[in-house]
Amino acid sequence: KTGRPIGEEPGRPEGHIGRRSFDHWFGEKDRNGFIHRSWMRAQGFSDEVFDGRPVIGICNTWSELTPCNAHLRRLAESVKRGVWQAGGFPLEFPVMSLGETMLRPTAMLFRNLLSMDVEESLRGNPIDGAILLTGCDKTTPGSIMGAASVDLPTLVVTGGPMLNGKFRGCDIGSGTAVWRFTQDVNAGRMTQEDYAAAESGMSRSNGHCMTMGTASTMACMAEALGLQLTGSAAIPAVDSRRYAIAQQAGQRIVQMVEEDLKPSDILTRDAFANAVRANAAIGGSTNAVIHLLAIAGRVGVDLTLDDMDEWARGVPWLVDLQPSGKYLMEDFYYAGGLPAVLHEILPLLKADAITVTGKTMGENVANTERTVDTDVIRAVGDPLGSGAGTAVLKGNLAPDGAVVKQSAASERLLQHRGKALVFSSIEEYDKAVDDMDLDVDADTVLVLQNAGPRGYPGMPEVGNMTIPRKLAEQGVEDMVRISDARMSGTAYGTVVLHVAPEAAVGGPLGLVRTGDWIELDVPARTLHLDVSEEELEKRRADWQPATAPTDRGWARLYVEHVTQANQGCDLDFLVGRTGSAVGRQSH
Numbered sequence: 364k365t366g367r368p369i370g371e372e373p374g375r376p377e378g379h380i381g382r383r384s385f386d387h388w389f390g391e392k393d394r395n396g397f398i399h400r401s402w403m404r405a406q407g408f409s410d411e412v413f414d415g416r417p418v419i420g421i422c423n424t425w426s427e428l429t430p431c432n433a434h435l436r437r438l439a440e441s442v443k444r445g446v447w448q449a450g451g452f453p454l455e456f457p458v459m460s461l462g463e464t465m466l467r468p469t470a471m472l473f474r475n476l477l478s479m480d481v482e483e484s485l486r487g488n489p490i491d492g493a494i495l496l497t498g499c500d501k502t503t504p505g506s507i508m509g510a511a512s513v514d515l516p517t518l519v520v521t522g523g524p525m526l527n528g529k530f531r532g533c534d535i536g537s538g539t540a541v542w543r544f545t546q547d548v549n550a551g552r553m554t555q556e557d558y559a560a561a562e563s564g565m566s567r568s569n570g571h572c573m574t575m576g577t578a579s580t581m582a583c584m585a586e587a588l589g590l591q592l593t594g595s596a597a598i599p600a601v602d603s604r605r606y607a608i609a610q611q612a613g614q615r616i617v618q619m620v621e622e623d624l625k626p627s628d629i630l631t632r633d634a635f636a637n638a639v640r641a642n643a644a645i646g647g648s649t650n651a652v653i654h655l656l657a658i659a660g661r662v663g664v665d666l667t668l669d670d671m672d673e674w675a676r677g678v679p680w681l682v683d684l685q686p687s688g689k690y691l692m693e694d695f696y697y698a699g700g701l702p703a704v705l706h707e708i709l710p711l712l713k714a715d716a717i718t719v720t721g722k723t724m725g726e727n728v729a730n731t732e733r734t735v736d737t738d739v740i741r742a743v744g745d746p747l748g749s750g751a752g753t754a755v756l757k758g759n760l761a762p763d764g765a766v767v768k769q770s771a772a773s774e775r776l777l778q779h780r781g782k783a784l785v786f787s788s789i790e791e792y793d794k795a796v797d798d799m800d801l802d803v804d805a806d807t808v809l810v811l812q813n814a815g816p817r818g819y820p821g822m823p824e825v826g827n828m829t830i831p832r833k834l835a836e837q838g839v840e841d842m843v844r845i846s847d848a849r850m851s852g853t854a855y856g857t858v859v860l861h862v863a864p865e866a867a868v869g870g871p872l873g874l875v876r877t878g879d880w881i882e883l884d885v886p887a888r889t890l891h892l893d894v895s896e897e898e899l900e901k902r903r904a905d906w907q908p909a910t911a912p913t914d915r916g917w918a919r920l921y922v923e924h925v926t927q928a929n930q931g932c933d934l935d936f937l938v939g940r941t942g943s944a945v946g947r948q949s950h
């Protein structure tokens with residue numbers, strides 16, 4: 364299984380070893396083999412790289428425009444060490460990178476494009492196994508989706524969180540502090556000078572957001588799904604142990620190729636149950652819901668919003684991290700990280716689920732560190748809350764579902780009846796937010812339309828609308844907000860998101876008018892628009908879709924094919940997998 368002896372003439376079928384990189388590229392005797400090897404030799408590789416050893420593609424989302432992933436070239440070097448060490452041949456290549464803070468109109472518009480880049484790069488090249496180097500929010504699910512559709516052995520290495528932010532002697536969290544400080548400035552509680560000073564203290568090392576935002580959540584999801592080595596998710600980006608575990612990942616992926624341990628072996632329904640329960644325990648991002656649905660779609664696992672709601676119920680919320688709680692990722696790592704959490708909730712997990720280690724979830728967790736700081740990671744008997752995960756709501760306002768992150772919401776607003784104040788675009792809301800005459804009070808329900816996957820397009824993170832200045836100055840810190848948008852995993856508040864179907868495809872959200880009564884009942888899982896069916900029918904007859912200008916290019920393809928939030932916002936024709944075979948030659 365270790366490939367051909369060095370010096371022996373490469374050939375097929377005599378030398379056929381059942382390794383795609385060898386049988387279809389480097390082992391070929393003919394003109395094509397010449398072409399495949401000769402140009403690779405230009406990089407100075409010696410003969411033995413073509414001897415049939417596992418070729419490991421290191422799929423890198425590095426980019427200086429994705430600051431959260433800016434250190435991934437260095438991390439790739441550690442992976443390569445491990446691959447060489449285990450007898451593999453590492454080849455690093457770039458794929459599209461999605462930086463949450465830069466990319467307009469929203470990085471989410473391009474998650475599926477990244478997934479296509481990953482999928483085609485892995486399938487079309489002489490690769491036997493893949494390491495996915497990811498970090499910033501969408502880079503993790505986008506890469507996993509693509510790799511899942513190819514189904515070669517795959518191991519995820521996330522880049523790790525930044526060190527804790529610091530400002531005036533206090534820890535401040537990525538994103539979460541931005542939302543809070545912006546509100547403080549609006550309410551006159553913070554000066555512009557302090558606001559500017561906080562900016563440089565917040566992001567002070569390599570790494571992704573160090574709150575339990577979407578990046579940290581998806582790193583934990585990769586680990587809980589069994590796709591990343593045990594204990595990887597929380598190690599800070601600049602901690603030497605991140606580089607050591609990346610080297611181990613390089614070694615392990617070579618073995619995974621030998622074992623033919625593929626995403627389809629790992630990403631079972633049990634793996635998704637583990638991920639959803641872990642997400643409830645860590646107080647993770649609502650975005651995980653959409654990404655897990657999309658990943659499940661690629662591997663053909665039947666997963667619904669109702670499954671997710673059911674699995675998350677009764678899971679104790681254990682991790683006291685911002686935005687729901689107090690601490691940050693550095694604290695989480697030192698307290699034991701995800702393995703400590705998984706160990707706590709092990710009776711709720713599918714312990715037999717197989718993982719990239721070749722062992723089961725239960726075996727992985729049995730051999731790891733336990734919680735060392737029970738303030739950061741609570742014991743099961745002393746949780747921060749119970750069933751506080753992301754709840755799925757249904758009702759005539761969201762026939763196909765909506766979500767709310769209970770741990771980040773205000774207890775008193777979880778059951779609320781209020782009058783709608785409707786905005787048909789986020790720009791319209793932004794114009795109104797500072798208006799001191801805005802007809803709004805603390806019980807008003809802010810409704811935002813046309814910010815869904817098709818409507819925006821790309822479903823941006825605008826669902827956590829800033830509290831109107833008039834109310835912020837009165838000290839109002841939270842209100843019920845409802846939209847077809849997403850919110851940043853670093854955001855908080857009683858924010859109902861992902862309403863499906865979205866307004867732009869004719870969902871009832873688009874029929875809501877200012878003054879309508881809306882009832883939110885999270886414990887009962889309902890979202891009700893108190894308007895008669897006849898009246899809604901009348902409104903439906905007058906309804907016009909607000910169309911975004913998407914006449915060509917990616918945005919057009921996206922708008923024509925994107926599925927709704929309850930289906931994961933994948934493109935309809937990307938659901939499923941094709942495998943790794945490519946029938947035809949390039950020359």
Ligand code: FES
Nearest residue numbers: 431499571572578
């Ligand atoms: Fe990249 Fe938060 S902005 S992880």
Ligand code: MG
Nearest residue numbers: 463500851852
């Ligand atoms: Mg984000």
